[in-house]
Amino acid sequence: MGEFELIERFFKRPVRHAALGVGDDCALLNSAPGMQMAVSTDMLVQGRHFFPDVDPYTLGHKALAVNLSDLAACGARPLAFTLALALPEARSDWLEPFSRGLLDLADAHDCELIGGDTTQGPLNICITVFGEVPAGQALLRSGAQPGDDIYVSGSLGDAYLALQAMLGHITLPPTLLAATRQRMEQPTPRVALGLALRAVASAAADVSDGLLGDLGHILKQSSVGATVDTSVAMHLLAAYADPADVNGQFDQEQWMALALRCVLAGGDDYELVFTAPVSRRKDVAAAALQGDVPVTRLGRIDAAPGLRLVNADGAAVENRFASFDHFAERETVAGCSA
Amino acid sequence: MGEFELIERFFKRPVRHAALGVGDDCALLNSAPGMQMAVSTDMLVQGRHFFPDVDPYTLGHKALAVNLSDLAACGARPLAFTLALALPEARSDWLEPFSRGLLDLADAHDCELIGGDTTQGPLNICITVFGEVPAGQALLRSGAQPGDDIYVSGSLGDAYLALQAMLGHITLPPTLLAATRQRMEQPTPRVALGLALRAVASAAADVSDGLLGDLGHILKQSSVGATVDTSVAMHLLAAYADPADVNGQFDQEQWMALALRCVLAGGDDYELVFTAPVSRRKDVAAAALQGDVPVTRLGRIDAAPGLRLVNADGAAVENRFASFDHFAERETVAGCSA
Numbered sequence: 001m002g003e004f005e006l007i008e009r010f011f012k013r014p015v016r017h018a019a020l021g022v023g024d025d026c027a028l029l030n031s032a033p034g035m036q037m038a039v040s041t042d043m044l045v046q047g048r049h050f051f052p053d054v055d056p057y058t059l060g061h062k063a064l065a066v067n068l069s070d071l072a073a074c075g076a077r078p079l080a081f082t083l084a085l086a087l088p089e090a091r092s093d094w095l096e097p098f099s100r101g102l103l104d105l106a107d108a109h110d111c112e113l114i115g116g117d118t119t120q121g122p123l124n125i126c127i128t129v130f131g132e133v134p135a136g137q138a139l140l141r142s143g144a145q146p147g148d149d150i151y152v153s154g155s156l157g158d159a160y161l162a163l164q165a166m167l168g169h170i171t172l173p174p175t176l177l178a179a180t181r182q183r184m185e186q187p188t189p190r191v192a193l194g195l196a197l198r199a200v201a202s203a204a205a206d207v208s209d210g211l212l213g214d215l216g217h218i219l220k221q222s223s224v225g226a227t228v229d230t231s232v233a234m235h236l237l238a239a240y241a242d243p244a245d246v247n248g249q250f251d252q253e254q255w256m257a258l259a260l261r262c263v264l265a266g267g268d269d270y271e272l273v274f275t276a277p278v279s280r281r282k283d284v285a286a287a288a289l290q291g292d293v294p295v296t297r298l299g300r301i302d303a304a305p306g307l308r309l310v311n312a313d314g315a316a317v318e319n320r321f322a323s324f325d326h327f328a329e330r331e332t333v334a335g336c337s338a
Numbered sequence: 339m340g341e342f343e344l345i346e347r348f349f350k351r352p353v354r355h356a357a358l359g360v361g362d363d364c365a366l367l368n369s370a371p372g373m374q375m376a377v378s379t380d381m382l383v384q385g386r387h388f389f390p391d392v393d394p395y396t397l398g399h400k401a402l403a404v405n406l407s408d409l410a411a412c413g414a415r416p417l418a419f420t421l422a423l424a425l426p427e428a429r430s431d432w433l434e435p436f437s438r439g440l441l442d443l444a445d446a447h448d449c450e451l452i453g454g455d456t457t458q459g460p461l462n463i464c465i466t467v468f469g470e471v472p473a474g475q476a477l478l479r480s481g482a483q484p485g486d487d488i489y490v491s492g493s494l495g496d497a498y499l500a501l502q503a504m505l506g507h508i509t510l511p512p513t514l515l516a517a518t519r520q521r522m523e524q525p526t527p528r529v530a531l532g533l534a535l536r537a538v539a540s541a542a543a544d545v546s547d548g549l550l551g552d553l554g555h556i557l558k559q560s561s562v563g564a565t566v567d568t569s570v571a572m573h574l575l576a577a578y579a580d581p582a583d584v585n586g587q588f589d590q591e592q593w594m595a596l597a598l599r600c601v602l603a604g605g606d607d608y609e610l611v612f613t614a615p616v617s618r619r620k621d622v623a624a625a626a627l628q629g630d631v632p633v634t635r636l637g638r639i640d641a642a643p644g645l646r647l648v649n650a651d652g653a654a655v656e657n658r659f660a661s662f663d664h665f666a667e668r669e670t671v672a673g674c675s676a
Contacts, residue, residue, distance in 0.1 A: 025542075042455050048457055
């Protein structure tokens with residue numbers, strides 16, 4: 001199968017909204033008056049972002065999901081995307097499910113594939129996504145104000161827990177592994193929540209590198225600090241369980257430390273972390289309904305810089321959680337170093 | 339050096355036109371009334387598109403140049419680009435010249451870096467570029483009409499000739515190697531020519547996979563055929579020389595066959611191939627002046643499908659030239675199989 005047949009068979013589809021799709025030197029997008037174009041790009045590399053034997057359908061889903069998550073964090077409505085793909089070889093039995101996973105999610109968000117590039121090389125997937133947002137209404141990282149509440153959508157840490165099991169660092173019962181692995185391999189971009197938060201949230205980011213790291217971006221760009229209640233955060237791990245359920249590998253304290261590590265610094269969650277004034281709590285609840293995902297209030301923005309962790313009694317909890325950095329060594333997981 | 343320091347040091351710069359640049363979940367581009375956004379993406383892979391020891395400055399230049407060339411082919415004015423970069427390691431002595439080569443060319447075209455992604459992995463550079471064009475005025479591949487002239491800008495085949503020398507298939511004298519290698523490593527995107535051709539050309543494409551292949555895209559999408567004069571095309575090789583100048587490796591016939599192979603199917607040229615009505619020859623000449631690059635008329639569009647090669651007498655020349663396909667085996671180079 002040649003390069004052009006590959007594109008024709010798996011990726012070329014009629015466009016509904018774009019002025020011109022796959023097949024020319026450029027794609028063409030119409031610009032709507034009063035709107036801004038939101039743009040984000042993410043690259044997924046085998047061995048870094050996914051296992052070599054990952055199901056191609058879920059990989060196609062995830063490659064687009066992580067990009068849609070960036071649009072969600074800005075409150076932008078998805079429009080279109082480009083796909084650049086380096087493949088070791090052009091195999092139909094891989095390309096067919098990959099393109100289906102990709103395009104199923106694209107269709108669910110009415111987001112069109114408008115162009116791309118294919119080349120031979122170590123497996124690498126680079127998607128650039130385009131969305132639109134009314135001028136001046138995008139959710140930015142820089143808008144958090146002292147006194148604002150801090151929220152996060154959905155659950156956190158499950159992807160990281162699954163990763164630890166898949167790397168052989170811990171064992172999980174089959175049902176727990178399946179549930180957490182699903183969260184890792186097929187994350188749900190919170191697009192509807194992002195749209196609903198447009199006039200409500202003061203700042204937002206998506207949680208890709210870990211909650212504390214991504215909240216840290218908001219703090220830095222808003223020149224504020226924050227206090228996060230770890231006793232609330234702890235329960236964001238959907239897989240939170242009795243230590244006995246995780247095959248008795250941990251005592252209560254070890255398991256709680258691992259759960260907290262997963263939630264605060266696991267990453268690969270693709271939930272939204274956002275801030276909103278205390279006066280907007282009802283609007284946040286309404287946005288959560290509209291976005292069809294629960295949101296949890298887990299802290300507040302402070303004028304004093306720095307990120308403070310506290311327990312249910314307000315006592316300080318040591319912050320031993322580094323967020324993910326592609327060029328730094330990762331800390332070992334609490335309770336998993338053996 | 340961590341991921342965020344890397345971005346901060348080498349790639350984060352204030353934006354002049356975009357509403358928001360590097361540093362948030364998305365970048366934001368303002369949309370101008372009456373304009374369409376032209377989008378293209380290209381991925382460059384080590385060992386496939388460049389040698390492992392390539393000068394990082396020229397690699398930065400080329401990574402953006404091949405994308406700007408797609409905008410040029412559509413007659414779009416460059417606005418902005420995103421950069422996704424997989425790197426084996428974060429080394430300043432590589433990143434500094436790479437970013438300089440990239441941003442020097444970006445500045446020359448007033449094209450802003452607005453966002454991106456960096457990750458650890460086998461070296462891979464994926465750029466997505468954005469340009470604007472008045473709605474309905476983009477140059478497409480689909481507009482060629484029977485009777486139209488066929489033109490190409492600049493010179494063709496030099497990059498491929500350099501590649502053959504660098505692969506050790508032929509030897510070139512040092513000055514010829516330097517000149518052709520410069521064309522391979524630092525191609526000049528024909529942005530000004532593309533803009534000048536907007537109201538003149540009937541169809542256009544950039545020459546990345548080889549003249550005949552890229553002209554073939556125009557023919558297919560315009561549902562027409564073409565006749566190309568190989569005696570004219572031959573002289574598009576800027577490095578065209580007496581066989582004696584290429585160290586006596588070839589007799590006259592072998593050298594001419596190699597030169598023609600380079601010109602017609604070499605690829606990696608980033609010139610424009612375009613068509614225009616015979617009545618617009620003066621306008622094409624004016625566009626070439628405006629674009630500061632010579633253009634050569636080398637054939638005509640036919641109503642009958644198919645691509646015919648002829649010599650100066652109009653006699654048929656066999657077409658033995660395949661264009662580049664990333665998932666097909668490449669033909670061996672005429673005269674170079676030893």
